[in-house]
Amino acid sequence: MAIIYLILAVVGIVFPYAALIPWLVTYGFDISLIMKDVTVNGLSTFAWLDVLVTGVALLVFMVTDSLRNKIRYWWVSAVGLFIIGVSFALPFYLYLRERQRIVLSEN
Known part of the structure; x- marks a missing residue:
């Protein structure tokens, strides 16, 4: 499982940044525009609040x-x-947690 988690972590970098980088190239790092775009409608606000709570x-x-x-x-x-x-x-x-479990099981 550790390798699957590590692959998913890499995918978790690549996919979001594949969307973010073109946006930044087009509009630059404009915080007010970012806030406007991520709260453009109720659905996008819902998604960002969901991610915020999940992150906490x-x-x-x-x-x-x-x-x-x-x-x-x-x-x-x-x-x-x-x-x-x-x-x-x-x-x-x-991944880190699984790696720790493997190390402990080998000892």
Whole structure:
């Protein structure tokens, strides 16, 4: 499973940035335009609020779970949550967690 989680983490970088980079090339890094576009209608606002709540829940889970299970490098996933997003952070954290489980089972 670890390799699947790692592949999903890479996909979680590539797919969102494949949409973001062309937008940034066209419009530049304009925060007011970004906020306008992500809240253009109720559906897009719903999606972004859903991602926001998911991100907060994931951060709480990563902190508590990493302390409980002594997951090394969990903070890389937390940084990725803020720089890339949930699409990277969740599968990468699951990769770290699975890797830790494998190491413990071998000892």
